[in-house]
Amino acid sequence: MGPEATGRDNPTSRYKATVTASQASYKDTLNLLQTPFAMRANARQREPELQALWALKNAEGQNLYERLSRNNCGAVFTLHDGPPYANGALHVGHALNKILKDIINKHALLQGKKARFRPGWDCHGLPIELKVLQAMGDDERRSLTPLELRRRARDWALEQMDQQKRGFQRWGIWAEWDRPYLTLDPAYEAAQIGVFGRMAKAGHIYRGLKPVHWSPSSRTALAEAELEYPDGHTSQSVYVAFPVVSLPGALVAPLRMAGIEGVTAAGHREQVFVAIWTTTPWTLPANLAVSVNGDLDYAFCRDRGAAQEAPRYLLVALDLVERLRETAGLDLEPLVTLKGSELAGIQYRHPLLDRTSPVLVGGDYITVESGTGLVHTAPGHGVDDFNTGRQNGLPVLCPVDEAGILTAEAGPFAGLNVLKDANGAIITALRDAGVLLAEQRYEHRYPYDWRTRKPTIFRATEQWFASVAAFREQALAEIEQVHWMPASGRNRIEAMVRDRGDWCISRQRTWGVPIPVFYHRQTGEMLLDEASLSHIQALVAEHGSDVWWERSEVDLLPPGRAGEADQWRKGTDTMDVWFDSGSSWAGVLGGLVPGGTIASTGLNYPADLYLEGSDQHRGWFQSSLLTSVAVNGLAPFKTVLTHGFTLDEKGRKMSKSLGNVVDPAVLVEGGKNEKQEPAYGADVLRLWVSSVD
Amino acid sequence: MPLGPGIVKQLADVYRKVRNTARYLLGNLHDFNPSTDAVPIAELPLLDRWMLQRTAALIDTVSKDFEDYEFYRFFQALQNFCVVDLSNVYLDIAKDRLYVSAVDSFRRRSCQTVLHLVVERLAGLIAPVLCHMAEDIWQNLPYSVAEASVFERGWPTVPEDWRTQVNTAYTFEAHTQIKDLLLVLRPMVNRLLDAGRRPVVASPNAATEHEPIGSSLEAQVQILLGAADGQLGTQTATNGAADGEAKAAHSVALGLALLETSPHPEVDNLADWLLVSALHIGGETPTETPTEVLAEATEAGLTVRISRAKGQKCERCWHYETDIGQFSAHPSLCGRCVAVLAQPSNRGSNNPDRSR
Structure with missing residues (x-):
């Protein structure tokens, strides 16, 4: 507080308060304070005046930021902006992020560094596509062409970008506001296709059938980063007995020793079963195997609760016998214990479909944490299932269409919705077949579509993948070289990169950068070669990615193949938006050019600093790292700094329903009621950013 | 990263403290021209050397805080500097020097020398965070400076003669x-x-x-x-x-x-x-x-x-002095104030304060 405000021994205020006629002349002999620098900030008026001062251009047409960032004597310093999504009003999370960056850049400029800052926006993707679609009537939507959808999405993104830009400028952020980078800019898109092409040429890109997170509500594959795991998801889990139809020879004798004469009793009645547990009964029509852990102990148990004249035997992991006894209310008595590896070769009958399948040895993912220790395996609906199936030569069966409806391959269940009525119908059928051991509501983490807030499923589809295996070690080596602040960031991203599977980069949407591939109409062969890729990259650089939808194959194929245009069909997939933003080291920092392009960009590649929220270890930090390592063998950043997330004063998330949202626009410019919500100005918002740890 | 109405009020308070401190520094420089009125660092009184050393320490810590991206430490150091070192101590003592002493006296000019050195550096230190206030301070410096913007001045550095030095009047022990x-x-x-x-x-x-x-x-x-x-x-x-x-x-x-x-x-x-x-x-x-x-x-x-x-209260400086009433021209003033008023337009080179 200024000395005047202390109220103690203050000559100025005291003289004002006590002055009399005779004293007035002495007061005038004091050298009192004089300044036009007001006690009240009057920020709403004064801050824009000061910003106007910074915006004044010199003879070379440069404003203050441009003069300093270009003419400073020191080194180039590049804080590379992670692009916010060009949708929605600015919130305090944006303020925290952009103001932190601006504090660092202004400090660098004061230190004499050439700190250019190109702000970016992430412009493609489903949320904007949905915004556009939701703003239309049904008729209009039905007649909508992809190009018209893209035009509207582009308009929307640019309008949102412009609004956010004005907000950032009001906060006093210095940047290349006249030339931001947008992921929809033709030059950026071309660089992104360049990154894809370089990865394809290096053999890192492949197409395959694979279970992916699939959102029936938006009818698209989703990346990990597009999932959320809300609390309180409950599944209808079931314990099911699959009837064994044959045993491998080595098992016959031990079972007979235990009193089990064979898989059938008198009258061919089935009496031996493998017990499985699943939280997704709708995947049972896709069951192609039951997997066990080769190292675990399993017990054939006599179900003494069954009528004496009709004995029943269940196979279950030894450690889970007690749990199954309680859950299913069965009086189980272990008769003989065997290693999981001894069980391979058992054949069982699908209880609902006309199919016989094997018991297989799976991996360490099979535990005695829950269930029965025997895992229902549907290669089309789970990653572990898919891997086990591939090792054992199983096909990938996926009897679910893109809307989540069971197909004819699901037999009597065709037409049912896997997230609605399929579970009930299948459970009823299991009960009718006499193989339902127990039904139990089960609360667990379950992935939801982060946009539609609806549950997702695993579903095998034809997708494009970036294979991480080939450059995983290099990525881990690069992680070691980067300075992570705080240091815990290193462990986070290291674990994620070490354990992650291949990156599904394709989306079945329209608002994005096309995967630049042609399929042969007869053979299905894919065209993804040097000539084709560089031809499309050049077209996109010149016309933007709309060209992929504007032109037919004859005008998209490289000149050498124009004659065979009728044999080729252009692909319809677009790229994951994480591939968009993950290519910014190429699209903005010029990282595709050997030796860098610092002369033209004024920016460093690798960048000196990436600074985002700590959730970006699995988002932008990782996608940027993977693409940059895949193409150049280099991390795109030297230092990665993370910040936390904005909460209210009680540590709760901000939400409309809690009424605890702080709107940065109101904080800066004031609210409807000036008394309750005065205009504090951008500096108070900036001071908040500097005050948080 | 909590934020809510209570926190905003606290922040606005800190903002006002920094702003009022800056206003006090600026407001007492309206008749100061660094090129003609400044006192050389080596000739400054001990109190002023203490203030410059505190400012040097602030520049050192804030420079490191920015290098380490630990901005909350900057926030705390800034608050402490403005509230404790400046407002509660140095500026509290400075009021008598600035208001009561003769305009061109050493006692006042030495204090103004410190205020001008501090306000320019304070503006630089807060510029990355409080960019508008920093520029507002710069634009309101009551004397001319070479740089049109605080951002052209560069990051504040500590002149070596601000620090405690052996074999001078201002050693580490003295500080x-x-x-x-x-x-x-x-x-x-x-x-x-x-x-x-x-x-x-x-x-x-x-x-x-x-x-x-x-x-x-x-x-x-x-x-x-x-x-x-x-x-x-x-x-x-x-x-x-x-x-x-x-x-x-x-x-x-x-x-x-x-x-x-x-x-x-x-x-x-x-x-x-x-x-x-x-x-x-x-x-x-x-x-x-x-x-x-x-x-x-x-x-x-x-x-x-x-x-x-x-003694009695001097009507001008409020000090209690035993010589009040001894000066017929100003029966309610102390000898110090009478001497100040004796100078033409309260200004002159013969400064009674120096021999007080």
């Missing part, structure tokens, strides 16, 4: 002793002055009623230095060091001895630093009877007593 006078003794006296503002005083003898004091200038202070009571000097300074109990007394004794050596007693005197009208070291209670002691405290070998100052 520590001044710090103890300002940040240990001064708050202790302020607590006693607050007690003196209450009508009932608990003295060691009895609880007695007094007419409470208002301004601290209505008071005088007596300081007793523990075992060496009344014998201030090198003996106390050297012997007292062995006695941990007497640490504060020892440090104050050293500080007082240091002030004795200052070539600028018109600035470097403890009565001014404590904002009281008179100061007595050791000796008998400077009051007629012990009951006139308004407040007293003993901490770590150091005893401090507050009593009502002698």
Whole structure:
């Protein structure tokens, strides 16, 4: 507080308060304070005046930021902006992020560094596509062409970008506001296709059938980063007995020793079963195997609760016998214990479909944490299932269409919705077949579509993948070289990169950068070669990615193949938006050019600093790292700094329903009621950013 | 990263403190021209050297905080600097120098020299965060500067002669002793002055009623230095060091001895630093009877007593002085103020403050 405000021994205020006629002349002999620098900030008026001062251009047409960032004597310093999504009003999370960056850049400029800052926006993707679609009537939507959808999405993104830009400028952020980078800019898109092409040429890109997170509500594959795991998801889990139809020879004798004469009793009645547990009964029509852990102990148990004249035997992991006894209310008595590896070769009958399948040895993912220790395996609906199936030569069966409806391959269940009525119908059928051991509501983490807030499923589809295996070690080596602040960031991203599977980069949407591939109409062969890729990259650089939808194959194929245009069909997939933003080291920092392009960009590649929220270890930090390592063998950043997330004063998330949202626009410019919500100005918002740890 | 209405109010308070501090610095420079009025660093009084050393320390820590991206430390350091070092201490003491002393006196110009050096660097240090306020400060500097914007000035650095230096008047030891006078003794006296503002005083003898004091200038202070009571000097300074109990007394004794050596007693005197009208070291209670002691405290070998100052209040500077009434032209003023007014338009090279 200024000395005047202390109220103690203050000559100025005291003289004002006590002055009399005779004293007035002495007061005038004091050298009192004089300044036009007001006690009240009057920020709403004064801050824009000061910003106007910074915006004044010199003879070379440069404003203050441009003069300093270009003419400073020191080194180039590049804080590379992670692009916010060009949708929605600015919130305090944006303020925290952009103001932190601006504090660092202004400090660098004061230190004499050439700190250019190109702000970016992430412009493609489903949320904007949905915004556009939701703003239309049904008729209009039905007649909508992809190009018209893209035009509207582009308009929307640019309008949102412009609004956010004005907000950032009001906060006093210095940047290349006249030339931001947008992921929809033709030059950026071309660089992104360049990154894809370089990865394809290096053999890192492949197409395959694979279970992916699939959102029936938006009818698209989703990346990990597009999932959320809300609390309180409950599944209808079931314990099911699959009837064994044959045993491998080595098992016959031990079972007979235990009193089990064979898989059938008198009258061919089935009496031996493998017990499985699943939280997704709708995947049972896709069951192609039951997997066990080769190292675990399993017990054939006599179900003494069954009528004496009709004995029943269940196979279950030894450690889970007690749990199954309680859950299913069965009086189980272990008769003989065997290693999981001894069980391979058992054949069982699908209880609902006309199919016989094997018991297989799976991996360490099979535990005695829950269930029965025997895992229902549907290669089309789970990653572990898919891997086990591939090792054992199983096909990938996926009897679910893109809307989540069971197909004819699901037999009597065709037409049912896997997230609605399929579970009930299948459970009823299991009960009718006499193989339902127990039904139990089960609360667990379950992935939801982060946009539609609806549950997702695993579903095998034809997708494009970036294979991480080939450059995983290099990525881990690069992680070691980067300075992570705080240091815990290193462990986070290291674990994620070490354990992650291949990156599904394709989306079945329209608002994005096309995967630049042609399929042969007869053979299905894919065209993804040097000539084709560089031809499309050049077209996109010149016309933007709309060209992929504007032109037919004859005008998209490289000149050498124009004659065979009728044999080729252009692909319809677009790229994951994480591939968009993950290519910014190429699209903005010029990282595709050997030796860098610092002369033209004024920016460093690798960048000196990436600074985002700590959730970006699995988002932008990782996608940027993977693409940059895949193409150049280099991390795109030297230092990665993370910040936390904005909460209210009680540590709760901000939400409309809690009424605890702080709107940065109101904080800066004031609210409807000036008394309750005065205009504090951008500096108070900036001071908040500097005050948080 | 919490944020809500309560936090915003607190932040707005901190913002106002920084702004008011800047306003005070700017407002007292309206008649200052650094090229003609500034005092060389080496000639500045000890109090001013202390302030520059504190500013140097702030620049050092904030520079490191920015290098380490630990901005919350900057926030805390800035707040502490503006509230404690500047407002509570240096600027509080500076008011008499700036308002009362003659316009062109050394006592005032030396203070303005510090204010101008501090305000320019304060603007630079806050510029990354409080960019608008920093620029507003720069645009309101009342003298001309080479750089049109605070951002063209560059990140503040510490001139070497601001720091404590061996073989000069301002050593590390001197800085520590001044710090103890300002940040240990001064708050202790302020607590006693607050007690003196209450009508009932608990003295060691009895609880007695007094007419409470208002301004601290209505008071005088007596300081007793523990075992060496009344014998201030090198003996106390050297012997007292062995006695941990007497640490504060020892440090104050050293500080007082240091002030004795200052070539600028018109600035470097403890009565001014404590904002009281008179100061007595050791000796008998400077009051007629012990009951006139308004407040007293003993901490770590150091005893401090507050009593009502002698003399009358000067209508101009509010100090209580015994020479009031001796000057026929200004019967209600003290000799110091009369001398200030004797200068043509309160301005002149013959500055009575220098020989005070």
